Amino acid sequence: MKINSLRFKAIVSYSISLVILLGLYGFAQLGTVRVTEDEVLNNILRDEADDYFRRYAEDKNARLPKLRNLLAATDPAQLPPEFKDTLPLLRDGFYETSGPAAISGPDSHNTLVRTYPEGDRRLYLIYNVSHVIDKHSCVLGATSILLLYFVFTAALGIFLVVFIGKIVFRPLDSLTGKIRAYRPDDLNREFSESVRKDEIGLIALNIQNSFKRVRMFIKREKDFTRDVSHELRTPLSVIKGALELIRLSPSSKSSEMQKPLGRIERSVKDMEETIETLLWIAREENKEVSEACFNINEASERVLRSLQPLVELKKINLVVEMSDCASNYAPERAFSIVLNNVLCNAFNFAPGGSVEVLIVGAIVTVKDSGIGISADVMDNISKPYVKGESSNGFGLGLSIVQRLCDRFGWQFSISSRPEGGTIVSIDFSSTEQVA
Numbered sequence: 501m502k503i504n505s506l507r508f509k510a511i512v513s514y515s516i517s518l519v520i521l522l523g524l525y526g527f528a529q530l531g532t533v534r535v536t537e538d539e540v541l542n543n544i545l546r547d548e549a550d551d552y553f554r555r556y557a558e559d560k561n562a563r564l565p566k567l568r569n570l571l572a573a574t575d576p577a578q579l580p581p582e583f584k585d586t587l588p589l590l591r592d593g594f595y596e597t598s599g600p601a602a603i604s605g606p607d608s609h610n611t612l613v614r615t616y617p618e619g620d621r622r623l624y625l626i627y628n629v630s631h632v633i634d635k636h637s638c639v640l641g642a643t644s645i646l647l648l649y650f651v652f653t654a655a656l657g658i659f660l661v662v663f664i665g666k667i668v669f670r671p672l673d674s675l676t677g678k679i680r681a682y683r684p685d686d687l688n689r690e691f692s693e694s695v696r697k698d699e700i701g702l703i704a705l706n707i708q709n710s711f712k713r714v715r716m717f718i719k720r721e722k723d724f725t726r727d728v729s730h731e732l733r734t735p736l737s738v739i740k741g742a743l744e745l746i747r748l749s750p751s752s753k754s755s756e757m758q759k760p761l762g763r764i765e766r767s768v769k770d771m772e773e774t775i776e777t778l779l780w781i782a783r784e785e786n787k788e789v790s791e792a793c794f795n796i797n798e799a800s801e802r803v804l805r806s807l808q809p810l811v812e813l814k815k816i817n818l819v820v821e822m823s824d825c826a827s828n829y830a831p832e833r834a835f836s837i838v839l840n841n842v843l844c845n846a847f848n849f850a851p852g853g854s855v856e857v858l859i860v861g862a863i864v865t866v867k868d869s870g871i872g873i874s875a876d877v878m879d880n881i882s883k884p885y886v887k888g889e890s891s892n893g894f895g896l897g898l899s900i901v902q903r904l905c906d907r908f909g910w911q912f913s914i915s916s917r918p919e920g921g922t923i924v925s926i927d928f929s930s931t932e933q934v935a
Contacts, residue, residue: 506672507665507672510669511665515661518657522657538596544567544627548625549612549614552564553616553617567627570625570628571628572625573624576588580626586605587613587624592615593613594611594612595610595611595613596609607630608630611624671700675703792829792831794827796826796828796861799835799839800857803840806840807840807844807847810847815852816853817854821856824860824861825861828928831908835928839864842898845922846924850869853868854868854869855869864925864928866925867921867924869920870920870922872920873922905926911927912926913926
């Protein structure tokens with residue numbers, strides 16, 4: 501049982517409450533016993549005084565109360581020296597030489613002062629109760645009994661709390677164990693706790709319904725991926741076929757046709773790459789991707805070669821520096837998509853400028869001399885459909901980069917100055933997939 505579990509906290513709370521209640525009960529009982537003991541001793545003095553005054557009413561020469569360890573006197577001069585200066589000054593009533601309201605005198609003495617009916621003198625009874633306390637003290641006996649009762653009851657109570665808590669929290673422990681053993685790809689899990697009519701059943705039912713909704717969303721996304729794959733690739737194939745036919749016609753050889761045809765071909769290629777990227781992400785995020793070790797420098801060179809036409813079109817001064825060749829254990833396709841999007845952004849935002857690609861080990865840094873990114877856009881630049889004012893795209897490039905970096909545990913950072921220049925750095929050293 502973990503100390504941060506709900507069951508442990510509940511058991512500790514109930515046990516502490518039980519100990520506190522038992523302690524309060526014990527103190528209350530101890531106080532009751534002490535008061536009862538004092539009342540018993542005072543009743544002895546009262547009974548002796550009542551018996552004496554009843555006999556005195558019949559016989560003025562009635563003898564004073566005579567009881568073991570009891571001293572009776574009617575004249576202050578007959579009192580022990582310890583009480584001569586105390587009792588005559590007190591009002592009628594009971595007094596003790598021990599306790600919170602004690603009078604001066606030897607310990608363990610209870611006294612009674614009562615005035616005669618004639619009012620001319622007083623009766624003093626002094627009862628030495630030390631023998632009673634030493635041998636038969638109810639307080640000492642009660643204290644021992646209460647202590648044993650406290651220990652036994654506390655131990656039994658804690659045992660019952662643990663035992664009952666284990667039974668009460670068993671459904672919650674079962675549900676927690678199933679959730680702990682849950683794997684992200686196991687969405688068909690059913691919870692037997694969902695048939696319960698209590699709070700545990702409600703929680704299990706809601707979790708189970710959430711899994712059903714996730715399964716429904718995944719199925720919907722897969723269906724969408726399949727439909728998009730068909731609906732978008734078909735018109736692109738038609739466009740590519742038409743371009744090939746136009747290229748075969750004599751009129752396409754003219755310089756006036758070469759430029760627009762080149763633009764159309766590049767746009768078709770960009771659209772194909774965008775569609776392939778989105779479909780790959782949608783397809784691979786819902787299953788375990790196949791990984792293979794690839795060389796980062798070689799993969800980067802392949803991406804740069806594929807973008808060479810864009811470099812020439814934008815008249816980019818491209819500077820590439822590679823050192824400390826490193827390998828990465830991850831899908832090379834994901835790496836290519838990330839680097840391709842970052843480089844395309846740099847080329848598109850720095851026409852006629854310079855772009856520097858620095859690859860040191862597994863860290864790729866891309867610097868451009870473009871227009872930069874404003875501060876209000878920078879905070880959300882990696883979110884979908886967020887783009888700079890001068891961008892002609894859909895704002896998906898860096899969003900795709902961020903999603904793939906999150907997926908594979910790569911570190912992505914971007915900084916820019918509004919007056920010009922953007923730096924994108926990606927650390928591909930992590931091979932951990934983030935679910």
